[in-house]
Amino acid sequence: YFSGRVTKKRTAHYYIQCDVSAAFTREVGMHLEAIYAEYYRRLRDFGGKIKERFNVHIYKKKEDYLKLVGPNLAGTAGIYISRKKLLAAYVGSMTYEQVLRTVYHEGFHQFTDAFLGGTRNMRPWISEGMAQLFEDATWNKRKFEIGEVPTFRLHVLDRVRKAGKWIRLRD
Numbered sequence: 001y002f003s004g005r006v007t008k009k010r011t012a013h014y015y016i017q018c019d020v021s022a023a024f025t026r027e028v029g030m031h032l033e034a035i036y037a038e039y040y041r042r043l044r045d046f047g048g049k050i051k052e053r054f055n056v057h058i059y060k061k062k063e064d065y066l067k068l069v070g071p072n073l074a075g076t077a078g079i080y081i082s083r084k085k086l087l088a089a090y091v092g093s094m095t096y097e098q099v100l101r102t103v104y105h106e107g108f109h110q111f112t113d114a115f116l117g118g119t120r121n122m123r124p125w126i127s128e129g130m131a132q133l134f135e136d137a138t139w140n141k142r143k144f145e146i147g148e149v150p151t152f153r154l155h156v157l158d159r160v161r162k163a164g165k166w167i168r169l170r171d
Helices: 022-043 060-069 095-117 126-136 151-162
Strands: 006-012 014-018 055-057 079-081 086-090
Touching: 006 022, 006 060, 014 060, 022 055, 022 095, 055 060, 055 095, 055 126, 060 126, 079 095, 086 095
Parallel strands: 014 055, 055 086
Antiparallel strands: 006 014, 079 086
């Protein structure tokens, strides 16, 4: 489904195909290996052993991404397709940081599918909550810092509160 020139990159745990650029493909590989280490560090006591490399496709154009995932997922920036064992995302008009955050999120689903035996062993709220936690991880050029609340999330909460659209926990 790639319409541009594809760069392929193998890392210890991933096989990446990307038509953005060779430099971005290398960066995605480095980030995926680092976030993989975080997934594993935090979940090692719960799972098994991963024997295969994970497949990742990063598309430059949304149209190419949609050829893979289908038009009904046009509102997504990335997805993990469990039946294909494939993580896919696109860049389009997003920043590379936004794309990487999507990859961290979907990568968590890909990792837990292999490591924990699929989503049947994890409630949706914990799967999505943990994926969101990793999506918001901050890379400090050495490791990921996890658990900090990104400023933009605080601004969203503040706007909701000021607009009177705050939903009480009991609701």
